[in-house]
Amino acid sequence: MNNNGSYGNERSISSGGAGDIDYASDPASGGFFNSDYKKHDDLKQMLDTNKDGLKLEAMKRIIGMIAKGRDASELFPAVVKNVVSKNIEVKKLVYVYLVRYAEEQQDLALLSISTFQRALKDPNQLIRASALRVLSSIRVPVIVPIVMLAIKDSASDMSPYVRKTAAHAIPKLYSLDPEQKDELVHVIEKLLSDKTTLVVGSAVMAFEEVCPEKISLIHKNFRKLCNLLVDVDEWGQVIIINMLTRYARTQFVDPNKGMIDSYDESERPFYDDEEESEDLKNKKPSFSLDTDHRLLLKNAKPLLQSRNAAVVMAVAQLYHHCAPRNEVSIIGKSLIRLLRSHREVQSVVLNCMAYISVQRKGMFEPYLKSFFVRTSDPTHIKLLKLDILTNLATETSISVILREFQTYVSSPDKEFVAAAIQAIGRCASNIKEVTDTCLNGLVSMLSNRDEAVVAESVVVIKKLLQSQPSRHRDIIQSMAKLMDTITVPAARASILWLLGEYSELVPNIAPDVLRKLAKSFVSEEDIVKLQVLNLSVKLYLNNPSQTQLLCQYVFTLARYDQNYDIRDRSRFLRQFIFPTNNENNLAKFSKKIFLASKPAPLLVSRFKDTPINVRTLCEPDRESYQMGSLSHYLNMRASGYHDLPNFPEVAPDSSARNVAEIPSPSPPPISSKKESKNRSFYSESDSSPVDEDSDSSEGDSDDDDGNEKSNDEESSSDDSSDDDSDSSDDSQSQIEIRKVIKNDEIDGEDSGSDSDDSSDGSSSDDTDSSEEKPQVAKPAGKSVPSKPVSNLDLLLDLDDVVPNLPIMTPSLGGFLSPLTPSLTGASSTMNSVLPVGPSFTSSKYFEVLSKIVGRGMSVEGRFTRQPHLFSPKMLNVELKFTNHSSEPFEEISMSFQKLPPGVKLHEFAPIACLPQHGSLIGSIGVDWNDSTQPLNFDINWRDGSASVTLKSPVGELLRAVKVSHTMFIEEQGKLRGMNEHSEKVSPSKPVAKIPESVFEVTNVFLLPAVEPNIYRFSGQTMASNSLVLVTIKTTADAGEVEVIVNCEKMVVGSLLLREIKTIFLN
């Protein structure tokens, strides 16, 4: 294996394509620049080809460089071009690259923005979602407004997946520009009210990242969150539970309040608990949990059974912090289960258990044996287990625990042995009954052959002895003997300290020990030296006659010691025993100073609270952190940690959580949203078109009647469509269907639009993305998305930055944002796009199947320019079956194997029999998805079949729509640059026939002429509802015609231009 970290794929390519390239080039080697240049050159070439295979290989190699942490930023221009690639894998890798380097190459990154903007309107939800993902991940401050707009629109997307992505995008935007907070909060509020499990987890995540302090946003959603909790994905569960814990601490009163402060529950023997708590219950029948509090605890409980340790821990901390004391113990069992998990999980869980075990001893007592140490455990796990075992030790269990400890002492793991001995010491000091046994055990360990064991025992014994030294004279004696053998400094120092402290108990031995040490003073460790000084002072005070000379000797040695600490200490101590001047008052009190009785040290677990007097304010202890958090684990405040508030004394009003049963189908949320949108981007000036349009809307007022009529019809169709669609779409998402019914067969007039709000009014449906959700509209449904007010200002911003940027319309709002109900205000009619009937319908048939291929049956097709019944996005193609043979054709039907991506086909009703020489008409619906790719299908009849190809000219892919003149100009203004196609031709036909010729080619609407010699036609693509604006200018003498086509779909635009051009040339 090449150790340079080059990846498998790469080498195979280098050998195949690029020759010998030194990937692991060392900057020091001469060929570095050369090979580097060559390598990148090669990759650039590969990226510039039009072969997807090569591009993919190149991208794979570049990703390899990124993965290894090599700099691939040079290739940015070459890579970013491929953002439009059709190959989904290339595209995906380009996205990965872009997200990685966009920050460094901001200007170039802007080149890709328009692609994402376009993709945001793609009918495929995955593409919409990934476009939003990448767009929001490009950390370029200039695009903040664009991302903001995209988030807002996606937050009301029909697909829950896209909404989830929108929730993910919120923290990204927030970190890019915290100024946007207020607006983001609005979006979060909207997403929080989402009822889809897929979305709420991410929405709460966004809430936690952006505005965790705005607890009021949760009120209305609290019950819903509780009820959905079980169905949310695991990661969402963790976030939601953690958030709700904080919520519960602010909104509910302490469930343990009023229960007599039985904090010492843990201190009581385990079996006593039940009676006592029974008593407590009887005493406090009045207290009952808030129903919402209960709901939270109840719904979280099943999650203790989750396979995900993080979820279990989240529930555990919820119970720990918020549940009544007698219910908390259920978490014990689940936490014990986690101990079987991975090492890292064990470590975190044990840490929390150690913390809990201090407060709630009873919880883990039944599982004592689960904490027994295995030799195979890593050391830090062993230590944690020891801590827990000592915390759990009671009079009843101590014998079992001590027996365990005894075996641990013989473990080969020295660190563990030391900890085990300390644990024994802790048990001994905590449980008085066993102090003597422990002490004896520890003393017996003094004869252990392992020095480390002995040393640790000495230190522990020293601590234990302090509590009752007089009874243990023999122990002190035997320890004094150890001075000859033991070498561990800490142990030696401990023995010396003991001897000094209790020298009265061993008056003969202590001076002798000092004598020995005076000899070896120079070679002792510093810590021992200090204790030698200490000992000599104490002995001198008790027994000056025997020790004065020794003392002087030791102090002289210390005075010239290398370590200044020791020199200092000797200088300081000398004043007490060998005062230089007699006035020294200190010397008088030296006995009191040195031989005062000292309090015995408390041996406590590191998880126990430090006593209040020791705790300093600046250093909060574990107690105050939310269990299971990073801060709790590290016992230090992590950045971004939110304190767990204390329960309030009085619960805030719980009615805040009530949700109105039937929220009125109100336009206000929408309009307020719109307002907020406007506020940010548009200056005051944008109000003007609204006013302007109010007059033009007058003409439409007649439509209102028609609307109401159609409204009735619609409600019935609505039901049926809902039934149809439920299976395909997520049933939980509340879908607001907005339909526009147009009945042009009756009056041929255009009608307005209407809306049908469902319960919340919070989300809306965009018909263009409803490919998963075919609607039945009758008799001919057409969708009418309204254009939002101009986003021109925003674009101008961008223009300033990159003047050459081809600008796509950022008017995402047109399709993704909720429509304004047309009946409510004048503003909507002004910018509305109204479908109208075709101005011209060709009666010419084209051949679909010739009678030779069809063995006697021919099929001809005709575009009727009517929308198909099945879906407004489908074109209606009339098929005329003619039987030229003398045999009847029976059971004619059609079938298709594979359609091009995005294309949908609705087949004609099967024909039972086509009599000889007869002809019949059938019609099929095709959603070409705005492409001109040919469609292949088979026509089958009883004795045979024939495959046919159907291709639509681009002109037929449009539907005629009526727009106002102002809007035409405005929209045209937005669709400049790459979206505009124009050409001048010299026509061969008289000018007068221009509209007719255009109608022949394409289905558009002729706007009433405002200026002579300028014809404006408007249309809309069938599938994506993109506006198509055709302008034809003729010179006065009609010698030259200029055709301008503006369409956001560049391909449609250019093809249409070509078709229109040809009619003038022929």
Add this chain to the structure above:
Amino acid sequence: MIHSLFIINSSGDVFMEKHWKSVVSRSVCDYFFDEQRKIGSPEDIPAVIPTPHHYLISIYRSSMFFIAVCMTEVPPLFVIEFLHRVVDTFDDYFTECTESIIKENYVVVYELLDEMLDNGFPLATESNILKELIKPPNLLRTIANTVTGKSNVSATLPSGQLSNVPWRRTGVKYTNNEAYFDVVEEVDAIIDKSGSTVFAEIQGYIDCCIKLSGMPDLTLSFMNARLFDDVSFHPCVRFKRWESERILSFIPPDGNMRLMSYHIGSQSIVAIPIYVRHSLNWKDGRLDLTVGPKQTIGRTVENVVIEIPMPKTVTNSVLICNQGKYSFDPVSRLLVWDVGRIDTTKLPNLQGTVTSVTGSTGDSKPTISVKFTINQMAVSGLKVNRLDMYGEKYKPFKGVKYITKAGKFQIRM
């Protein structure tokens, strides 16, 4: 949440990095290396290492470190669980997860990482969904893709993602519909030197391999569901049904999964299926081990392996065994005796001497860890009662297999 991920191999090379937010320089790993140098064993590296600006949360698996870099408060278990899920996913995709496999499939790895986290927050972790988004590599598909020019990446959103059963992909079709359940029980035990049980419990899990067409709704019931002390489930199991009827009711994901794991604790009496008679005398270095079956209800104990990590002072060993083979690694000082199956007529025995640096072994006693498997038996006595399928017409083939294994089975000498 998670800012970046670094994958480090055993020799300390950062061989892959992935950033979900702004780039975090890989020099942040130096803090990790410092810690690693301080602490000898990779097992002992703390799960969370605080550095001045970042928190490094790491896991150690397949002799690689996966280090997640976080900057703000985040539940450590959340990150740890996620990292393990990442490794599990790699295992699932590439059948095993090693350094060379990650390097070989770096594109898929990168695509997976990109799909699993968005802005450091988990996006799609369900294996069924990931596999629809990014097809696992296999030779056949690689060839097919090169020929047809198709890619491994799906252009549409996996249907399961939006449904009520996000763990299952839709449109599953098999010609042979089969559902296999493996009931695996692991015996965790500590046996003291006199042979009495200090602590024993059973960790069981039910792994299944389900290849059923359509949307099957399965229910699995047990003869003796009261045995379970504590259970945890795959998200697909309906908890309410379990609470009320002790029946596992679920729509399974396609393919392999762990349906449930359970714990039969120290409260119930656990049968110990094996014993080891041992004597080790440091004075003359004599070691004598005999292994025998115990409480096995007539089943043979197979794949018995005995491992003894010897103290550092042991230098060599001269041993003879009457069955299987033994080895002693003088570097790690691990004595391994691969016994194989236990024949009750002639018990396996290992004896001989271990040599050690004289007088320095002290009192420390090694611990014997034992591995074994017993087929066709669940040591707790758990029995699956029946498996029913609703929602689909066909008749599936069903199979249940019971295995008992040694978990953390240790005998103190």
